[in-house]
Amino acid sequence: MKSKEKLQAAAAKLFIEKGFENTTVQEIASLAGVTERTFFRQFKDKSDVLFDTNNDLGQRVAAYITSNFDVEKKPLKLAVESFVSISEFFDNSRERVLARNQIIQSNPDLQERELLKGQVLITSISNSLSPQYDGDLSELTARFAVEIFHMAYTKWIKNAEKSLAEQLLTVYELYENLFCCLE
Amino acid sequence: MKSKEKLQAAAAKLFIEKGFENTTVQEIASLAGVTERTFFRQFKDKSDVLFDTNNDLGQRVAAYITSNFDVEKKPLKLAVESFVSISEFFDNSRERVLARNQIIQSNPDLQERELLKGQVLITSISNSLSPQYDGDLSELTARFAVEIFHMAYTKWIKNAEKSLAEQLLTVYELYENLFCCLE
């Protein structure tokens, strides 16, 4: 097991046990059997250990969009479907996702960081849409898609009954109402 | 002049002169003629000195929405108009806004913090809409409205020719195209 993984495991354990602010990098490093200095070589700062994914989501979503493009389909619908295509991952790791979410919600700095991930998601989606649509339109679509995802994700966190895919569709329908039924 | 204001002025000066990361709290405090300790009593951390506004925007936008509610109008349109109603402030302080923006763009931590302001904006707008609409619908409208604002704001930063109000309307029209003209 590489030291990076050991550090991540140690951090996860300690953050859940005693909270993010109450665990020091020192402790994480000790539990992982390495030095504090090594921690900071693997992660740019303390919170980075929770956010290491290399925009995996973004890449998978973008891939879905480029390979499932269809002129007949509204771009926002396509983007939402791309989220549906990866939603199973969330349903399958509900416990882990919930634990991580709890840590993040407990600390404002972490919430800010989580928000930043939304920005890079927007960029990924916008770029994957750009070959087909006008740049501004792609960006706006990406922004709305990510908001729909955020909202569906929040509902999914709070309600264990429905799958993330169902929540995504629910919110998407809400969006359609937003436009057409309230004139 | 209260020490809080002196600290803000000193910070603004130094951040522009030497960048955010290269100026220490120590230096800010010295220039303001106070102690480092009193800096941290006024601001919860170093970046807080740039973000002290008490959600002024949110309050004004929410006020506009509650007092200009109209069943005939789509909620998102109303929300965008509420942004238009405060856009003059940006046009009138373009230089200051640009300077602040430049500082924020130079540092990832600051960008994250700026994003958090978007979240509290969403909450303000969502709450001001809730008396009239379903909760989920209010939230989605608020999220979209803030995205429209973000995008318009970005365009306004990059292009000195158009007012923020014009940019807001441009992006709103884009949104209407997004829905109806691409079936």
Add this chain to the structure above:
DNA sequence: TTTCAGATGTCAGTTTGTGACACTATTTTA
């Protein structure tokens, strides 16, 4: 085996941020 690159340890130092306590100025209240 030798060599070389990459990962880790060591250590000293800067910076951020906090707690505790003392002092001063301003405002309240008797």
Add this chain to the structure above:
DNA sequence: TAAAATAGTGTCACAAACTGACATCTGAAA
């Protein structure tokens, strides 16, 4: 007006987050 509460500050000591420089180790290629 005088006494007393209160808010704002300074000082000091300290924990924790990070960084740079340099030494050391380890594993794989030559």
